[in-house]
Amino acid sequence: MEEEGKVEEKKEKEVMEVSLQAGHLLLENGAEISRVEETMERIRTHYGVCSGSAFVLSNGIFTTVGGGNESFFAKVEHIPVSGTHLDRVAAVNQLSREIEEGKYTVQEVARRLEEIKDMPGKTKLMQVLASGCGSAAFCCLFGGTAADSAVAFGAGVALYLYVLFVSGPHFSKIVANIGGGALVTILCSTMYGWGAGQHLNDMVIGSIMPLIPGVAFTNAIRDIANGDYISGFVRMLDALLIFFSIAIGMGVGFSVHGWLAGGIPL
């Protein structure tokens, strides 16, 4: 009898660890709060842990189980926002569907989650090229010519090199985005001054796009709409902060370039 109790206890702990790990992966890689809560609950109930509950914030998960004839277990995990990998979100989502179909034991789920955690991201080269292509495409979208797009491509590449190697590892968000905005603006203005491209505005708008906090913004709105106000407002604050930092950076860029070139050339 006691032996059985021990086994139960161990199993509950495993289930809670697994559900926490799944929640961690989702939250870290850009899922909404309600999805994190739902997935954790699904995993718990599927493996028969009924007294568990989880409280999810934008950068942490608090989870407990216990009461009735289930043993107590509690864990708090701090989850710093690290970047968006939607492929991991999709993979965890798929896994949780498969769990509901009863395909996995708890140990197998733990192993699958480890695999998802180690999923290779896109290489840095790919990211830099994607940023360049995105910048060029958006420059064209807003009415830029082919020459403008070429400049935007260069600026987008330079911007992402800066994001990956300079601002990402070393700067805080505010400084990083001010720097990024300034870098793009100065680069585009200088190229424009040298006669490359016809529309300075389209070039800057296109190449600033990779900095725009689209994930934070959309997730903030969805969290607020779902009633997760705390996380929603934190994410909205994050998005607004980045928007303002980019704007300040662009302002700094214009001023510096104007100061270097003597008067703003527009």
Add this chain to the structure above:
Amino acid sequence: MILQIVAAMAGTVAFSLLFGVPRKYYPWCGVIGGAGWAVYVPASHHWSAYAASFAATVVVIFLSRAAAVRNRCPSTIFLISGIFPIVPGAGIYWTVYYLVTEQLRQAVYTGYEAVKAAVAIVLGIVFVFELPQGIFRWAVKRKKAVKEP
């Protein structure tokens, strides 16, 4: 116009790569981003910019949810990159430009317009996510419909 839509598709795909969207969903992301812009441009000729933003957002979110149901994955994957062409990046640029060049009137006006467009996007997202999941049943793959009688 066609060129712009192609550019919107290319831009959306490039950004979905940055966000780590699985490769098999790139075409979906591209089509959704292109569709958003294809609605935005004609709409902005007839209506104000924020009404056009709203209409385009509604289309993007609706298609994202449909694609999510079809592929059985989170709609976030499609909508985050699909929404990008509509984001008022130009509004931010002009606001800053007018601020730096000391044209405060213009700056306030463009800033206000950008905020209105952002609010329209917010409303679009909120409203379409209120639609019940049942509406998207048509998007479910045939195979699944057979399995669940």
